[in-house]
Amino acid sequence: MEDPIVLENLTKDYGDNFKAVDALNLKVKRNSFIGFLGPNGAGKTTTIKMLTNLLTITSGKAYLNGVDVVSDPKSALSDIGAVVETPEFYPFLTPIETFEYLGSLRGMSKQDITKRGKEVLELVKMTDWSTVRIGKFSKGMKQRIALAQALLHEPSLIILDEPTSGLDPRGMVEVREVLLELKKRDYTVFMSSHMLNEVQEICSEVAMIDHGKLLAYDTVEALVSKVESKRLEVRLANQVSGEAMDKLRAYHGVELLNVLAPNNFQLDFKGGDEDQAGLLLFLQSQGLKIVSFKESGLALENLYMSLIKSSR
Amino acid sequence: MTTILKRNPPSDMKQLMFVTRYDIYKHLRSRRLIGFLALETILLFFILALPPLLGHHYNNDPNGFIATFTGPNAINLLLAIGATLFAGDAIVSEYQNRTGYLIFPNPVKKSVLFAGKFLASVIIIGGGVIIWYGVAMISGVAVTGSVTSLAFYSLLLALLYAVACIGVGFFLSTLMKGSTGALVFTFALLFLILPIVDSTVGGLGGVKPDASLSFAGGSVGYILETPYPVDISRTMHVGGQNLTVYSFYPDVTVAVVTMLGYTAILGALSLILFKRKEMVG
Numbered sequence: 001m002e003d004p005i006v007l008e009n010l011t012k013d014y015g016d017n018f019k020a021v022d023a024l025n026l027k028v029k030r031n032s033f034i035g036f037l038g039p040n041g042a043g044k045t046t047t048i049k050m051l052t053n054l055l056t057i058t059s060g061k062a063y064l065n066g067v068d069v070v071s072d073p074k075s076a077l078s079d080i081g082a083v084v085e086t087p088e089f090y091p092f093l094t095p096i097e098t099f100e101y102l103g104s105l106r107g108m109s110k111q112d113i114t115k116r117g118k119e120v121l122e123l124v125k126m127t128d129w130s131t132v133r134i135g136k137f138s139k140g141m142k143q144r145i146a147l148a149q150a151l152l153h154e155p156s157l158i159i160l161d162e163p164t165s166g167l168d169p170r171g172m173v174e175v176r177e178v179l180l181e182l183k184k185r186d187y188t189v190f191m192s193s194h195m196l197n198e199v200q201e202i203c204s205e206v207a208m209i210d211h212g213k214l215l216a217y218d219t220v221e222a223l224v225s226k227v228e229s230k231r232l233e234v235r236l237a238n239q240v241s242g243e244a245m246d247k248l249r250a251y252h253g254v255e256l257l258n259v260l261a262p263n264n265f266q267l268d269f270k271g272g273d274e275d276q277a278g279l280l281l282f283l284q285s286q287g288l289k290i291v292s293f294k295e296s297g298l299a300l301e302n303l304y305m306s307l308i309k310s311s312r
Numbered sequence: 313m314t315t316i317l318k319r320n321p322p323s324d325m326k327q328l329m330f331v332t333r334y335d336i337y338k339h340l341r342s343r344r345l346i347g348f349l350a351l352e353t354i355l356l357f358f359i360l361a362l363p364p365l366l367g368h369h370y371n372n373d374p375n376g377f378i379a380t381f382t383g384p385n386a387i388n389l390l391l392a393i394g395a396t397l398f399a400g401d402a403i404v405s406e407y408q409n410r411t412g413y414l415i416f417p418n419p420v421k422k423s424v425l426f427a428g429k430f431l432a433s434v435i436i437i438g439g440g441v442i443i444w445y446g447v448a449m450i451s452g453v454a455v456t457g458s459v460t461s462l463a464f465y466s467l468l469l470a471l472l473y474a475v476a477c478i479g480v481g482f483f484l485s486t487l488m489k490g491s492t493g494a495l496v497f498t499f500a501l502l503f504l505i506l507p508i509v510d511s512t513v514g515g516l517g518g519v520k521p522d523a524s525l526s527f528a529g530g531s532v533g534y535i536l537e538t539p540y541p542v543d544i545s546r547t548m549h550v551g552g553q554n555l556t557v558y559s560f561y562p563d564v565t566v567a568v569v570t571m572l573g574y575t576a577i578l579g580a581l582s583l584i585l586f587k588r589k590e591m592v593g
Contacts, residue, residue: 049590049591052416052417053416053417054412054413054416054417054590054591055590055591055592056588056590073419073421074321074419074420074421075321075419076419077417077418077419078320078321078419080417082417084413084417085410085413086410086413087410087411087413087414088409088410088411088413088414089411089414090338090341090411092338092341092342093337093338093341097337098414101330101334102414102418104322104330105321105322105327105330105331105418105419105420106321106418106419107320107321107322107419133341146414149414159417
């Protein structure tokens with residue numbers, strides 16, 4: 001079976017020396033949940049739009065399930081479900097009517113559409129709204145219907161472009177629940193995002209891009225293990241002395257020290273678990289009454305920031 | 313590369329039927345179709361009710377009776393409004409309203425989406441024209457006792473003119489960036505700008521505007537006149553100077569070619585523009 005997504009030197013050139021996507025190469029493995037990470041303007045949405053027939057490709061190749069997106073878009077798109085940007089619906093149609101339209105275009109029978117329509121509405125918790133016109137829905141509800149239509153025909157590949165973008169906290173939690181449910185099932189999911197906590201929580205693999213170029217692509221564990229420096233936050237019951245701080249600055253592995261308050265500081269520490277345990281003992285030996293000693297921020301965030309920084 | 317697909321999408325022809333059906337359904341749900349039919353009913357009511365209300369008699373000539381439905385401007389107004397409502401923003405709205413993000417990533421060719429939408433517009437406006445002529449012919453039989461073949465030729469020309477107007481609407485819809493602009497420009501072009509250009513170029517300039525769609529559309533009404541009117545010019549003395557005013561009438565064959573030309577050329581250009589149009593922003 002072919003890889004669900006293959007990009008070969010994919011390029012989108014808008015002229016004036018501006019390449020939104022610059023010779024991007026990527027192979028996505030089947031049944032993986034990929035987070036496609038990058039800052040705003042990195043080329044994530046442009047890549048997804050080229051994959052889904054919304055933008056033309058300047059040069060290079062893009063294959064979906066082995067089918068060339070440019071030469072045979074109809075076949076290439078036949079086994080994918082996509083939610084790109086925040087799609088709008090025909091406001092006068094209900095979710096069921098929308099499913100009937102999209103399902104028929106995708107080759108589903110009426111019985112199939114009815115059965116799957118119920119299932120996907122249940123999955124996104126919109127069953128009670130199945131016969132209400134979509135024009136009356138909130139943005140979060142529309143996003144859940146967008147996810148439902150993408151799953152309607154049980155595609156092997158789902159492409160999502162920042163699916164929680166613009167949602168309120170409750171909407172984000174609801175969409176994340178759906179995504180976690182998808183992870184348990186037999187799908188390949190390719191999801192762009194700039195929400196690192198979301199990616200680290202949901203995705204099994206991560207591809208990072210900036211300036212339209214791939215910076216890193218690996219499993220979340222492998223990428224996290226590459227992060228050498230951890231950010232630690234320490235809170236004390238007493239006030240920290242200047243002498244103790246000077247000794248801490250000189251301690252092996254301490255790279256950056258930030259005093260946040262007289263009894264609270266943050267430091268970047270390079271070392272393994274044993275080294276970290278040794279640091280804790282050292283702090284205690286300096287007479288510091290430690291209330292909490294914890295890693296702050298995400299390992300993926302640290303890697304992301306360092307990769308983005310070095311690519312600029 | 314080889315491929316394994318779980319489900320094959322239907323043929324282009326089947327998808328065309330789905331797109332057409334749902335486009336008509338959308339117009340029905342959005343009340344545009346009901347509004348169009350309501351307007352048609354009001355126009356027909358005035359044409360039929362005004363003569364007796366004003367104390368006039370109906371035209372007793374079968375062709376003359378039908379001609380009250382084809383002019384002045386009644387059918388043109390209906391077709392301009394129809395083309396505006398069902399073609400003017402058919403394409404641009406998918407981009408402006410962001411519904412393209414829902415439709416375009418599906419396994420359906422843009423040419424099929426275009427053809428389905430075009431066909432939906434033809435069915436709706438064509439249906440409106442057939443209802444219009446149906447009422448005209450039935451009431452014509454009731455008033456004059458007969459309907460001549462010229463009424464049917466007029467119907468065919470009206471249908472052809474409707475399709476050409478839809479071509480104009482689709483062209484503007486692919487060319488423009490906003491729905492409102494596309495709607496206003498479609499109506500203005502079909503109902504105001506082109507007729508004004510015809511009068512200026514033809515009536516005062518002395519150039520027969522055979523290439524104008526609205527001039528060709530005039531054949532819908534003129535075909536009911538026996539004999540078919542011929543071009544004339546009159547010279548008048550105005551302010552000590554001679555002024556020649558021209559009255560041109562479209563040749564039916566030339567009018568048919570013009571209307572077909574508009575449909576084919578603008579349809580093809582619209583399709584090319586639609587295929588190249590990207591979903592940005």
